[in-house]
Amino acid sequence: MSPKAVLPLTMLPPGRPARIVEVRAGRHLKDRLAGLGLLPGNTVQVLRDNGGPLLLAVGETRLALGRGMAHKILVTETAPQGESTR
Amino acid sequence: MTASRRLRVALAGNPNAGKSTVFNALTGAHQHVGNWPGKTVEKKEGFYRYRDLVVEIVDLPGTYSLSAYSPEERIAQEFITEEHPDVVVNVVDASNLERNLYLTAQLLEIGAPMIIVLNMADVAEQLGYKIDVGRFAQLVGVPVLTAVASKEIGIEALREQIHHAAEAPEFHTPPPDVLQYDHELEKAVRHLTEALGTLSDLQGYRPRWLAVKLIEGDKQARRVVRNAPGGEAVLTTVLPKVMRKLQRVYGEDVDIALADARYAFVRGLARQVLTLPKHPPRTLSDRIDQIVTNRWLGIPLFLFFMYVMFSLVQNVSAPFMDWIDSIISGPVTTWTLAGLLALHAPPWLISLIVDGAIAGVGSVLTFIPSLMVMFFALAFMEDSGYLARAAFVMDKAMAFLGLNGRAFIPMILGFGCNVPAVYATRTIENRAARVLTGLLIPFMSCSARLPVYVVFGMAFFGKDAGLVVWSLYLVGIVVAAIAGWVLSKVVFTEVHKSVFVLELPRYRLPTWQGLWLHTWEHTSEFIRKAGTVILGIAILLWFLLNLPWGVQNPGESYFGKVSHALAPIYEPAGFGTWQAAGALISGFVAKEVVISTMSQIYIGEQEAKHLQEPPVLQPWEDAKAIVVGFGEATWKATQALLDSLTPGIRLFPTASGDEGNQTELSRALHKAFTPLSALAFLVYVLLYTPCMATVAAQAQEYGWQWALFSVGLGLTTAWLLATAVFQVGRLLGVG
Numbered sequence: 001m002s003p004k005a006v007l008p009l010t011m012l013p014p015g016r017p018a019r020i021v022e023v024r025a026g027r028h029l030k031d032r033l034a035g036l037g038l039l040p041g042n043t044v045q046v047l048r049d050n051g052g053p054l055l056l057a058v059g060e061t062r063l064a065l066g067r068g069m070a071h072k073i074l075v076t077e078t079a080p081q082g083e084s085t086r
Numbered sequence: 087m088t089a090s091r092r093l094r095v096a097l098a099g100n101p102n103a104g105k106s107t108v109f110n111a112l113t114g115a116h117q118h119v120g121n122w123p124g125k126t127v128e129k130k131e132g133f134y135r136y137r138d139l140v141v142e143i144v145d146l147p148g149t150y151s152l153s154a155y156s157p158e159e160r161i162a163q164e165f166i167t168e169e170h171p172d173v174v175v176n177v178v179d180a181s182n183l184e185r186n187l188y189l190t191a192q193l194l195e196i197g198a199p200m201i202i203v204l205n206m207a208d209v210a211e212q213l214g215y216k217i218d219v220g221r222f223a224q225l226v227g228v229p230v231l232t233a234v235a236s237k238e239i240g241i242e243a244l245r246e247q248i249h250h251a252a253e254a255p256e257f258h259t260p261p262p263d264v265l266q267y268d269h270e271l272e273k274a275v276r277h278l279t280e281a282l283g284t285l286s287d288l289q290g291y292r293p294r295w296l297a298v299k300l301i302e303g304d305k306q307a308r309r310v311v312r313n314a315p316g317g318e319a320v321l322t323t324v325l326p327k328v329m330r331k332l333q334r335v336y337g338e339d340v341d342i343a344l345a346d347a348r349y350a351f352v353r354g355l356a357r358q359v360l361t362l363p364k365h366p367p368r369t370l371s372d373r374i375d376q377i378v379t380n381r382w383l384g385i386p387l388f389l390f391f392m393y394v395m396f397s398l399v400q401n402v403s404a405p406f407m408d409w410i411d412s413i414i415s416g417p418v419t420t421w422t423l424a425g426l427l428a429l430h431a432p433p434w435l436i437s438l439i440v441d442g443a444i445a446g447v448g449s450v451l452t453f454i455p456s457l458m459v460m461f462f463a464l465a466f467m468e469d470s471g472y473l474a475r476a477a478f479v480m481d482k483a484m485a486f487l488g489l490n491g492r493a494f495i496p497m498i499l500g501f502g503c504n505v506p507a508v509y510a511t512r513t514i515e516n517r518a519a520r521v522l523t524g525l526l527i528p529f530m531s532c533s534a535r536l537p538v539y540v541v542f543g544m545a546f547f548g549k550d551a552g553l554v555v556w557s558l559y560l561v562g563i564v565v566a567a568i569a570g571w572v573l574s575k576v577v578f579t580e581v582h583k584s585v586f587v588l589e590l591p592r593y594r595l596p597t598w599q600g601l602w603l604h605t606w607e608h609t610s611e612f613i614r615k616a617g618t619v620i621l622g623i624a625i626l627l628w629f630l631l632n633l634p635w636g637v638q639n640p641g642e643s644y645f646g647k648v649s650h651a652l653a654p655i656y657e658p659a660g661f662g663t664w665q666a667a668g669a670l671i672s673g674f675v676a677k678e679v680v681i682s683t684m685s686q687i688y689i690g691e692q693e694a695k696h697l698q699e700p701p702v703l704q705p706w707e708d709a710k711a712i713v714v715g716f717g718e719a720t721w722k723a724t725q726a727l728l729d730s731l732t733p734g735i736r737l738f739p740t741a742s743g744d745e746g747n748q749t750e751l752s753r754a755l756h757k758a759f760t761p762l763s764a765l766a767f768l769v770y771v772l773l774y775t776p777c778m779a780t781v782a783a784q785a786q787e788y789g790w791q792w793a794l795f796s797v798g799l800g801l802t803t804a805w806l807l808a809t810a811v812f813q814v815g816r817l818l819g820v821g
Contacts, residue, residue, distance in 0.1 A: 027341060028155050029585060034345045035150030036589065037185045041349065047372070050381040052482035053491065053586055060182040062375070064478040066490060066586030 009054065009065075009073040014046040018075035025072060033069075037061050044075060093141045093252045096166055098193060099177035100186050101148035102471075102591035104205040106130070107235040108177050109145045110599055112245070119607050136245050139252060144171065150185075152192040153341075154304055156515070164306060166198055170290060173251040173258060174200045175244070180210035180217060180232065181592065183360055187352040190226070191265055197292040199258035200228045201247050203240070207232040209592065214363030222359040227261045236597050262294050267347040270335045274301065274328045281324045285314045300325055301332065302341045371592045375475065384479040391472070392498060394731065395463045401726030405719035406455035412715060414448035417708040424703050434635075438628055446624020452678075456533060458609050460502045464510070465604035469596035474588055481586060487567060488574025490586040493523040497566070500530030501559075504776045505612060508783040516584035521788045522573055525796050528776045529566035529803075531559050534677035538771050541681055545752040546761045554765070558772050565773060565803060612779075623675045623778055640687055645671070659770065659805065660763030660812035670770065676777040681751075688754035762820055766812040773804035 012018050020040050023030055033039065037058040047062070048055035054070045056063045065073075099105040109117070113132030130145035146165055147158035154160045166174055176193050178186040183204075193200060204210070204217060223230040229247055233240025251258045267275055278297035282288065288296065291310055299307035300321075311317040329340070336343040377383055419440055426436045467473045473495055481491030492514045499507035507527045514520040539558055543551030630645035637643045641650075641664065649668035656662045656670075665687045673680040759767065775781060775797050785793035 027339075030339075030342055031151065031153040031155060031345065033587065034342070034349070035153070035188060036587065037188070038587075039342075039345060039349060041346065041353075047375070048379050050379070050384070050482075052485075053478060055375070055379055055478065055590070059184045061185045062371075062590040062592075064474070064481070064491065064586065064588045064590055066481070069585045069587060 004076045004078075006074050006076050009044065009046070009056075009070040009075050010049075010067060012044075012046050012075055012077070014049050016077055017043050017045050018077045019043055020073060021076050022074040023072070024074070025069070029069075036063060038063070038065075038073065043078065044073075090135070090138050090140050091252070093139050093173070093248070094169075094171045095141055095143050095248055096169075096171040096174045097143060097145045097177060098162055098166065098174055098189070099148060100150055100179065100189060102589060103148070103177050103179040103182075103186055104235050105148055105177045106145065107597065107600060108175070108203065108205060108233070108241075108244075109143060110597075110603060111235045111238050111241045112141075113143055117603075119611075134245070136249055139249060141245075141248060149189065151189055153302075154306065160306075163196075166193070166196055167291065167295075167306070170198070172199065172255070173248055174198045175248070176200060176202045177205050177235075178202055180204040180207045181213055181215065183210075183215075183217065184352055184356045187355060188348060191348045191351055194226060194228070194260040194264050195292075195295050195298060197260060197262065197295055199251055199255040200260060201244070201251060201258060202226065202228060202230045203235075203244060204230065204232045205235050207240070208234045208237070209594075213367065213369065216361040218359045218361075222355075225264075225355055225358060227264050228258050236594075236600075262292060265348065265351045267344070268350070270332065271301075271343060271347055274332050278320075278324060278328055281320050282311065282317075285311070285316050285320070287314050289314075298344065301329070302344055369592070371471075374593055375590070378472070378475050379478055384475075385483075388476050388479050391467070391476075395460070395467075397729075398459055398463055398727065401729065402723045403455035403459045404726070405722035407452045409715045409719040410452045410455065411448065413712055414444065414451065417712065418448075419444060420703065421708075434632070437632065438625070442625045442628030443621065446621050446627075454609060454613070457503060457506065457612055458605055460499070461506065461605045461608045462601060464499065464506075465601045466596055469594070469600055469604070471591045471593045474590045477588055478590065487522075487526070487570030488578065489519055489523060489570065490584060492586070492588065493519060496523055496527060497530055500527040500532060502533055504528055504530065504532050504780040505783050506608060508780060508787055509608070509611075511787065516580075518578040518580045519584050521792055522570065522578045524784055524788055525573065525792070525799060526566045526570050528780060528796060528800055529562045529569065529773060531562045531772055532677070532776055534777065535771060538673075538677065538680050539768055541751065542755070542759075542764050542768055545755045546759070546764045554768070558768060561769065561807075562772055565807070569799070569803065627672060627675065640668075655805070656770075656808075658813065659766045659808040660816075661759065661767045661770075661808075663758055665758060666767060670774070673771065674775055674778065676779070677771065680771065684755075685751050688751060688758070762812060762815040765815070766808040769811050770804045770808040773800060773807060775800040 006021050009018075020038065020042050022040060023033055023038060025033065030039075038044070042058055045057040046054055047057050053064045053066050056065055056070075097105055097109055109130060109132065113134050116134060117130060117132030119128060119130050128147070131142065132145075133140060133142045135141070144165065146162040149156070149159045149162050152159055152163045154163050165171070174193060174196075176190050178190060190202060202222075204219070207217075210217065217232070219230050219232060229250075231240055231243055231247060233244060235241065266272055275294065275297050278300060279294045282293040282296050285293075289310060291307075296307050296311060300311065308321065311321055332340050332343075378387060422444060423436065423440060426439065431439075464473075467476070477491035477494060479491070480494040484490055484494050487493070493511075495513070496507045496510040499510050504527050507530070508524050511520045511523045511527075514523060536555070539555045540551070543554050547554050627645070630648070631640055631643050633644050640646050645668060646664060649664040649671060652667040652671070653662045653664045656667060661667075665684070668687055669680050669684045672683040755764070781793050781797060784796050
C-alpha cells in the first residue's frame with residue numbers, strides 16, 4: 001500500500017471516497033464537527049460541488065459544508081473497491 | 087392503590103432522529119411548549135397515563151453530542167445529570183446508526199437509567215440494513231427497542247418498557263465501563279475515577295463520568311467535584327498530574343482523543359450489530375437531491391416552491407380572512423353594541439370598546455388564517471427535509487450579505503409576515519448572523535403592506551399599478567442587500583467567521599399530527615404575544631384620537647396635534663400633511679391600519695355609525711351567516727388551493743368583486759397627493775418599521791437595543807429614500 005497524497009476536501013473529485021486525516025479548527029468547532037461525523041478516521045465523499053458549499057456524504061449522513069471550512073479538512077483518497085470499510 | 091406514581095422521562099437524541107415524532111406519539115395533545123429558564127431554546131413538556139403511572143416527558147433539545155459548548159448541549163447534559171430523570175429515552179435514527187450512536191455513547195457514560203429506541207426502523211429496513219437488536223442490548227447493557235414513531239409502531243412497547251424501568255431501574259442502568267478508552271486514556275480515566283471514588287458526596291454523579299468530563303475540561307464537572315468534601319484536592323493535585331501525562335502523549339487535543347475513542351467505540355458497536363447490504367441501493371433521497379441541488383435547476387426549483395407557497399398564503403387564506411372580518415365587523419360588533427346599550431353604557435365607553443378594542447383585536451384575528459397557512463407550509467418544508475436543501479442552494483447568494491444559507495429562509499418568510507420570520511431566525515446558530523438577519527427582515531415587503539400599494543396604485547398609476555407594486559418589492563430586496571452588505575462590513579464583522587454546516591436530513595413525508603402541532607404552536611404564540619401588543623396600542627390610539635374630551639374633529643385631537651407636529655419632517659419627501667403623518671403613525675402599529683386611518687381622517691365618516699337606537703339583533707340570521715360564510719370561505723379556499731397547485735392554469739375564474747368603495751378615498755387622495763408624492767409615500771411605507779408586533783418579536787429574540795436599532799434603521803432609510811425619490815423626481819420635472 002503506497003502512501004496516498006493528502007489534499008483538502010475542496011480538491012477531492014466528487015464521487016470518490018476518502019478518509020479524513022485532519023480537521024483544522026478550534027476545539028469548539030472540532031467538537032461540533034465530530035458530532036456530525038466529520039473527524040479523522042471517518043470516510044467522506046463529495047456528492048456535489050457547485051462552487052458554493054459542498055454536499056457531503058459521511059456514512060449515512062448528508063451534510064452541507066461551507067467552502068471555507070471544507071478547505072481546512074484534509075483527506076486522503078481510499079481505494080474505491082474496499083468501499084464499506086466501516 | 088389509588089395514588090398514582092409520577093415518573094419523569096427525558097427524551098434525548100439527534101436533530102432529525104424523529105424525537106419530536108416520538109414525543110407526539112407518546113403524549114398526544116397533552117403537551118406544553120415554553121422556554122428553558124433564561125434561554126431562547128424551546129422546552130417541550132408533556133405527559134401520559136399508563137397503568138398506575140403518570141409519566142411526564144421532557145423533550146430535550148436535539149443535539150449531535152454533549153460537549154456542552156452550545157446552549158442546547160448544555161441544557162441536555164445538565165438536565166440529565168442534575169435533574170435526575172427516572173429514565174432517559176435515547177431516540178436513534180436506525181437508518182443512520184453510526185452517527186447517532188455518538189450521542190448514545192455519551193449518554194451511556196452518564197450512567198442514568200436508559201432505553202434506546204431505534205426509530206425509523208422502516209426506512210432502515212427499506213435500505214436493507216439489518217440490526218441485531220439483541221446483540222445491541224447486550225453490548226450496551228440497556229434495553230433496545232425498534233419503532234416507527236410516525237406510524238405509532240413500537241410506541242406501546244416503549245410505554246411498557248418505561249413502566250418496567252420504573253419498577254426495575256437496575257436493568258436499565260448501563261455498566262460503568264461499557265465504553266473503554268485506549269491505553270493511556272483509559273489508565274488516566276481509571277486513576278481519576280479511583281481518586282474521585284474516595285470522595286464521600288458526589289450528589290449521585292458517577293465517578294467515571296466525572297473523570298472523563300474533568301479531562302475534557304467541563305465546567306459542570308469541576309463545580310461538582312469542587313463542592314464535594316476533599317474534591318478541591320483532587321482538582322489541584324491528581325488532575326494536573328494526569329493531564330500533564332496525557333498531554334505528553336496526545337498534545338493539546340486531549341478532548342479530541344476522547345472523541346476519537348468514543349467514535350472507535352461507536353464504529354465497533356456498529357460493526358457488531360449492523361449488517362449492510364452488499365450493494366447499497368441509491369436511495370430515493372439521494373436521487374431527489376440530484377435534481378433539487380443541481381447547479382442549474384436548484385434555484386429555479388426553489389423559486390417555484392416559494393411561488394406556490396406565496397400563492398397558498400395569499401389565496402387560500404384570503405376567503406377566511408374575509409370571513410373573520412365579516413364576523414367581527416358584523417355580529418360581534420352589533421351584539422356587543424346591543425349589550426352595551428342595554429347596560430346604558432356611556433357613548434365614550436361604547437366607542438372605546440367598539441372602535442378601539444374590537445377593531446384592534448379584529449385586526450389581529452384576521453391575520454390568523456394567513457399565518458396558519460404559512461406556518462403550515464413552512465412546517466411541511468421543514469419536516470419533509472426540503473428547507474435544509476433550500477439553505478444549501480441559496481448559500482452562495484447570501485454570502486454577498488455576509489450571511490450564509492441558513493439566513494435565507496427567514497428572509498423569504500418575511501414576504502408573508504415579518505413576525506414569524508423574526509422567530510424563524512432561531513435556526514441560525516451564529517448570534518451575529520441571527521441579529522443581522524433579523525434587522526434585514528423588515529425590508530421584505532410583508533403582505534400587510536400590499537393593500538396600501540394597491541389603493542395608491544389604483545388611484546394614481548392606473549394600468550402601471552402592477553409595475554409600481556412589483557418595483558416596490560424589488561426596492562425592498564435591493565435595500566436589504568445594501569444594508570446587509572454595509573452592516574456586515576461595519577457592525578457585524580464576526581458574521582464572516584460563522585461556519586456553514588448543516589445536516590440535510592433524509593426526505594420524509596410529514597405526519598399530519600406533526601404539521602398541525604407545529605402550526606398551532608406558532609400561531610398561538612403569535613396570538614398571545616402580538617395580540618396583547620396590538621390590543622394595547624389600539625386602545626391607546628383610540629384615546630389619542632378622542633382626547634381632549636369632546637373633540638369633534640380628529641385634527642384637533644392629541645393624535646391630530648402630534649401628527650401636525652410631525653408633518654414638517656415629511657415636507658422634503660413631499661407628503662408633509664398631518665393626515666399623511668397620522669396614517670404613518672398608526673401604520674407603525676400595523677400596516678393594515680394605514681388605509682383605514684386614512685379613510686377615517688380624510689373622509690371623516692367615522693362618527694354617526696353607532697348612535698343611540700339599538701341595532702336590530704338577528705341571532706338566527708347571524709348564526710346562519712357565520713356558518714354559511716365558513717362554508718363559502720372553505721369552498722373558495724379549495725378552489726384557490728387547486729389553482730395554486732396548478733400554476734399558470736386558472737381552474738376557477740375569479741369574479742372581480744371589488745366593491746368600489748375605494749373611490750371616495752381615491753378622490754380624497756388625489757387632492758392630497760401628486761403621483762410623485764404618492765410614490766415617495768409608498769417607498770416610505772415599504773421601508774419604515776413594519777409593525778409593533780415585529781418590534782416586539784425583535785426585542786424578544788435579540789433584546790430591546792437591537793429592536794430599537796431596527797426601528798431607527800427603518801425610519802432613517804425610509805426617510806432618506808422617500809426624500810430622494812421626491813427630490814429627484816422634482817428635478818426631472820415629474821409630478
